[in-house]
Amino acid sequence: DCRGCGREPIIVETSGFDFNDFLRLLAIPSIERFCLTTTDRTVLDFDKFQELQDGNTLHLMQTEDQELLTATEEQISFTPHYDTLVRSGMYEYYASEGQKALPYALAELIDNALSATAHNKGERTIELRLLFDDTLGKPAVVFVDNGSGMTSKQLNNWAVYRLSKYTREDVKFKSDHQGYVRPKAVPRSINSDISCFGVGGKQAVFYIGNSTRMITRPTGFPDVHELIVSKEDFERKEKNKEDIYSGVIHNRKVGDSSHIRKESEFFLQDLIAEETEKESFTAVVITGIPPEHTTFLKNDFNSWTRELAHIYHYYIHGHNGNVQENNLKSDINIQISLREKPTKCPRVVNLREVDNDMQTLYINSTADTFEFKACTVSGGTVEGVLRYHPFLYDRETYPRGPLSLLAPTDDEVEDWESVAGNQANGRRHIFECFWNGRLIPYTTVAEFEWCQRPSKNSTVPVECYRRFSGVLFADDRFQVSTNKLTFMDLELQLHHKDTIFTRIVNGQEQRGIKKEFNQWLTSCHEHLDKQVHFVGFNGTISRTDM
Amino acid sequence: DCRGCGREPIIVETSGFDFNDFLRLLAIPSIERFCLTTTDRTVLDFDKFQELQDGNTLHLMQTEDQELLTATEEQISFTPHYDTLVRSGMYEYYASEGQKALPYALAELIDNALSATAHNKGERTIELRLLFDDTLGKPAVVFVDNGSGMTSKQLNNWAVYRLSKYTREDVKFKSDHQGYVRPKAVPRSINSDISCFGVGGKQAVFYIGNSTRMITRPTGFPDVHELIVSKEDFERKEKNKEDIYSGVIHNRKVGDSSHIRKESEFFLQDLIAEETEKESFTAVVITGIPPEHTTFLKNDFNSWTRELAHIYHYYIHGHNGNVQENNLKSDINIQISLREKPTKCPRVVNLREVDNDMQTLYINSTADTFEFKACTVSGGTVEGVLRYHPFLYDRETYPRGPLSLLAPTDDEVEDWESVAGNQANGRRHIFECFWNGRLIPYTTVAEFEWCQRPSKNSTVPVECYRRFSGVLFADDRFQVSTNKLTFMDLELQLHHKDTIFTRIVNGQEQRGIKKEFNQWLTSCHEHLDKQVHFVGFNGTISRTDM
Ligand SMILES: Nc1ncnc2c1ncn2[C@@H]1O[C@H](COP(=O)(O)OP(=O)(O)OP(=O)(O)O)[C@@H](O)[C@H]1O
Ligand SMILES: Nc1ncnc2c1ncn2[C@@H]1O[C@H](COP(=O)(O)OP(=O)(O)OP(=O)(O)O)[C@@H](O)[C@H]1O
Ligand SMILES: [Mg+2]
Ligand SMILES: [Mg+2]
Structure with missing residues (x-):
């Protein structure tokens, strides 16, 4: 105009x-x-x-620099640039520098698979396959789950950045729409409700690689739907002035790989051949993996699988965790496999087999526990456990390790104390925190007033206050950041003066948590700490037999 | 089809x-x-x-559940949801829980104004006006700068999420396009080049409020352009199934406020009346401010303005910082004003007047400095300064405060040592870090090998190693996260074995930084630390005159 x-x-x-x-x-x-x-x-x-x-x-x-006599309105468009998807993960996962961010990106896709398999009748199987064998094609990171899959409409929605579970309409007809339903309360909030902001999957796949093929078959339907989203496509569309956010879903029958023609993608044929065995599934196939990622995934295999086992500890072991006699068999299998050269034997690990993740170490060295519950003013509930790691004969049993909140050096217990005690706010950060059952790795919570070492009149030695670790299970009322690395305000809410703490013994609420705690700690010290006392010096005896 | x-x-x-x-x-x-x-x-x-x-x-x-004989292709669209803009800031600024994030959101808009005024001929004026006086309209947070302004095309691009300076074409005709030019090297990289990812402004305005009116006049042009982006608009467009990312730019002559009709926006008339005084400008008018923000901005006025003075310390004081006799007059004015009730006198502060921000405290207690330069393998340059805060008579002069990296309690020097010395990696974090002259608040860098306390054969007492603070100025080769809260890999790069450090004395590079540092520290201790020694005990004298 x-x-x-x-x-x-x-x-x-x-x-x-x-x-x-x-x-x-x-x-x-x-x-x-x-x-x-x-x-x-x-x-x-x-x-x-x-x-x-x-x-x-x-x-x-009339002239070039004449004033506008009447104002004009100009129609514009400001569709977000495709870097919104392509670069989102890059900066999101770098929440803290120097940290290895890749395991957290992998976790986003496991989160999605856990959500998708939540209503499975039988076993829930989540596979992460690292296909780094050149003879099969280009390097690929593949996630396969036997969850509910996605209809073509849901697959379309998968690609919509920031379409959250609260705003999503997953059906093509309004009349079929059901709003978001909050999960039911389950012990330790292991409710598989860990898909929410509509960003995780997209951020993760573009952090891991630069092209993703989603292959999915929804429960109860005979068709498989495929969608490819890639950086290259975006660039091409921008160059050709096409609609950046347009794409194509390929609908086909189960097991049909006739559209796979590139040699570099031959590994897809095996994947598609497997389809006939499953009623429903989703496969996320990521390619364009940068060399630093493949190197890390190969070389640090043990450390990042341990990290994942830690994040999903309570999903893979059940709500009691990896205790010795576990009668809470979990039906969730998270299986990792790595294939390198054809001559090299593939590495396979079920995360449940990992026995050196931090939660396992804490649990294995626990001599007694103290369970409690916190209810915040805004309606959130947090379950908590304190675990006592006694002193046994000549050493502390508090687990040590790179991921331990308390990393004492081997021989200096004195040093250990100063490390543990001197946090910025004068409180020791003892709690690892789980949200809907999943670890939120960068948030740790400081001890509460009722379990803090009293400034005087303590009935137990001070070092006992360093012998417990803690874990918190927050429910879906609490918010986490979109990269699921930190809680938004868990600590603030918990340390709020009106938050009510109650000890739980055999499912029953007890009154007076401070006193209860004090009795527990005293009893732990008296019954569990075993110290060799050298009483009464009798002089030096020289052994003549040496 | x-x-x-x-x-x-x-x-x-x-x-x-x-x-x-x-x-x-x-x-x-x-x-x-x-x-x-x-x-x-x-x-x-x-x-x-x-x-x-x-x-x-x-x-x-033929039947509802028949297999697909031939595959079909289905055209889809997956434009990002508008929460991409509206909710982006919310989670971005919560990088660390419990932190007050609002000052960092305000900083994003000051960043933009600094970039926009970089080529000003005269004074650079950046105003932040908090209009919380009900008699003038609804609460508003307004930024006004006398920078280059935006053409209507640039204003359109302002609204495009993730359109970065590297990919942006700011002109309507290809032929007029100039690619991104890296800033020239200037002392301490105070180059005003702090607009880059195409997200900051949008994230910030939606974190601060829910509706933003951009008003801008580009240098050399007679027109003013206005664009409103608001959550309400987005919701309306979605409901009406309109194009979510369409908008309208209002082009008008300078000083024309005939389109402002709502009483709640009458404060805009004054703002528009001022336009005639300026050759070019940009005003960012944010409304829909949640009450917790207005409360914080009013009640914590001193603390957040101090925080801003810290972030822009070297912009407002020049590259030597807030030294006593400053002959490097900076032409950058960042002026904050707060208007509340009409009866209450407005509060006005120029950030240059703030004399208790952390950098000022560090600088004022400095007795001697040690300057150096680091060159990384990837071509980045970092300028660094160590500052010696001597022991004077009866106390340490190392500044203390809530924002100090070292926050010793008043009377326990012993405690102080344990706090400062026990970082996770055994190194003390002493460096505050600036990127293109602007503080990146959450990244601190640990001391380098050459300035670490040697395990033996130290010629100076150990406590001297606790008496220096540090600051690093990284150039544009280093990357920061999109929320500008952390560096991506500054610390990793600096602690890389091939990074070369050189001492700088009067602009000249010296060889052997470790030896140079040691000499400097020894000399600082010998000449600057002044301790009252009580030598020779002569017995106790009772004062009889009391
Ligand atoms: N493996 C899967 N099986 C079935 N549906 C899936 C799967 N992965 C993703 N989806 C669907 O795609 C949507 C988008 O996934 P994405 O991870 O990008 O965001 P989200 O999970 O909704 O939120 P978050 O940001 O918390 O990850 C999911 O909500 C889910 O409906
Ligand atoms: N005050 C202003 N004056 C002139 N132009 C501005 C102003 N504020 C923003 N702009 C323009 O709008 C663009 C987008 O701003 P925005 O803050 O959203 O992203 P950015 O500054 O490019 O990148 P980021 O803030 O993420 O580093 C800027 O690059 C600049 O061209
Ligand atoms: Mg997800
Ligand atoms: Mg900006």
């Missing part, structure tokens, strides 16, 4: 005209006395006019 | 038809023998067909 100086704005189609036609159309007596500019005041001539796209607002002026 | 079982796919327009027409059009003999489904296998009937939008892929089947 074209709006002018003093005249009423007039709407004119510019397409199909050249500059001179257009001037004639406007019935401008002589171009010498007028000039036609964009709203950026670029004076149009024959060439610039050609470059112009449709839908522009133009000003017809 | 409509693709079938066995037949070739056929493209059919569905709009304008009802279900029965459509069946006739397909020439389906009898609907009893066929069914028409969506790709989600919803069987269509008269009502569902009405609900259908154009551009759907439909399957014509």
Whole structure:
């Protein structure tokens, strides 16, 4: 459209005209006395006019720098750049520098698979396959789960950045829509409700690689749906001035890999051949993996699988965790496999077999526990456990390790104390925190007033206050950051003066947590700490037999 | 389009038809023998067909659950949800829980103003006005700068999420486009090049409030451009199934406020009246401020302005910082004003007047400095300064405070040592870090090997190693996270074995930094630390005059 100086704005189609036609159309007596500019005041001539796209607002002026007599309205569009998807993960996972962020990106896809398998009738199987065998094609990171899969509409929604579970309409017909339902309360909130912001999967896949093929079959339907989202596609579409966020879903029958033609993708044929065994599934196939990721995944296999076993500890072991006689068999299998050269034997590990993740270490060295519950003013519930790691004969049994909140050096117990005791706020951070059953790795919570070492009149030695670790299970009322690395305000809420703590013994609430705690700690010390006392010095005896 | 079982796919327009027409059009003999489904296998009937939008892929089947004989392609669109803008800031600024995030959101808009005023001929003025006076309208947070402003195309680009300076084309005609130019090297990299990812402004405004009016006049042009982006607009557009990311730029002459009609926005009239005084400017007017923000901004005025003075310390004081006799007059004015009730006198502070921000405290207690430079393998340059805070007579002069890296309690020097010395990696974090001259608040860097306390053979007492603070100035080769709260890999790069450190004395590079440092520290101790020694005990004298 074209709006002018003093005249009423007039709407004119510019397409199909050249500059001179257009001037004639406007019935401008002589171009010498007028000039036609964009709203950026670029004076149009024959060439610039050609470059112009449709839908522009133009000003017809007497002089180039004349004031606008009437205001004009200009229609614009500001669709987010595709870096919104492509680069989102990059900066999201770097919440803290120097940290290895890749395990947390992998976790996002395991989160999705846990959500998707939540209503499975039988076993829940989540596989992470690292296909780094050149003879099968280019390097690929593949997640396969036997969950509910996605309809084509849900697959479409998968790709929509920031479409959260609260706003999503997953069906093509309004009448079929069901709103978000909050999960039921279950012990330690292991409710598999860990898909929420509509960003995790997209951020993760573009952090792991640069192209993703989603392959999915929804429960109860005969079709498989495929969607590819890739950086290259985005770049091509931008170059060709196509709609950046348009894509194509390929609908096909189960097991049909006739569309896979590139040699570099032959590993997909095996994957598609497996489809016939499953009623429903989702496979996330990520390629374009940068070499630093493949190197890390190969070389640090033990450490990142341990990290994952820690994050999902209570999903894979049940709500009591990895206790010695576990009668809470979990039906969740998270299986990791790594294939390198064809000659090299593949590495396979079920996360349940990992026995050196931090939670396992804490649990294995626990001599007694103290369970409690916290209810916050805003309606959130947190279950908590304190675990006593006694002193046995000649050493502390508090677990040590790179991921321990307390990392004492082997021989200096004195040093250990100073490390543990001197947090910024004077409180020791003892709690690892789980949200809907899943570890939120960067948030740790400081001890509460009722379990803090009293400044005087303590009935137990001070070192006992260093012998317990803790874990908190927050329910879905608490919020976490989109990268699931930190809680938003768990600590603030818990340390709020109106938060109510109660000890739980055999499912029963007890009154007076401070006293209860004190009795527990005293009893732990008296019954569990075993110290060799050297009482009464009898002089030195020289052994003559040596 | 409509693709079938066995037949070739056929493209059919569905709009304008009802279900029965459509069946006739397909020439389906009898609907009893066929069914028409969506790709989600919803069987269509008269009502569902009405609900259908154009551009759907439909399957014509013999039975509802028949396999697809030929694969079909379905066109989809996955434009990011508007929460991409609206909620982005919320989780971005919560990088660490319990932190007051608002000052960092305000900083994003000051960053933009600093970038925009970088090429100003005269004074650079950046105002932050908090209009919390009900008599003028609803609460508003307003930023005004006298920078280069934006053309309507640039204003359009402002709204595009993730359009970074590297990919942006800020002109309507390709021929006018100039690519991104790296800033020239200046002392301490105070280059005003702190606009980069295309997210900061949007995240910040939606964190601060829920509606933003951008008002801007580009240098050399007679027009003012206005654009409103608001949560309410987004919601309305979604409800009406309009294009979510479409908007309107209002082009008008300078000083024309005839479009402001709502009483709640009368404060805009004053703002627009000021326009005539400026050649170019940008005003960011944020409304819909939640009460917790207004409360914080009012009650914690001193603390958040101090925080801002700290972030921009070297912009407002020049590259030597807030030294006593400053002959490097900076031409950057960052002015904060707060208006509350009409009866209450407005509070006004120029950030340069703040004299208790951490950098000022460090600088004021410095007795000597040690300057150095670090060059990393990837081509980055970091300038560094160590500052010696001597022991004077009866106390340490190392500044203390809530924002100090070292927060010793008043009377326990012993405690102080244990706090400072026991970082996770055994190194003391002493460096505050600036990126292109701007503080990156959550990244602190540990001391380097050459300035670490040697395990033996130290020529100076150990406590001297606790008497220096440090600051690092990283250039634009280093990357920061999009929320500008942390560096991506500054610490990793600096502690890389191939990073070369050199001492700088009067602009000259010296060799052997470890030896140079040792000499400097020894000399600081010998000449600057002044201790009252009580030598020789002469017995106790009772004062009889008391
Ligand atoms: N493995 C899967 N099986 C079935 N549906 C899936 C799977 N992965 C993703 N989805 C669907 O895609 C949606 C988007 O996933 P994405 O991880 O991007 O966001 P989200 O899980 O909703 O939120 P978050 O940001 O918390 O990860 C999910 O909500 C879910 O509906
Ligand atoms: N005060 C201003 N004056 C002139 N132009 C501005 C101003 N504020 C923003 N802009 C323009 O709008 C663009 C987008 O701003 P925004 O803060 O959203 O992202 P950015 O500054 O480019 O990157 P980031 O803030 O993420 O580092 C800027 O690059 C700049 O071109
Ligand atoms: Mg997810
Ligand atoms: Mg910015």
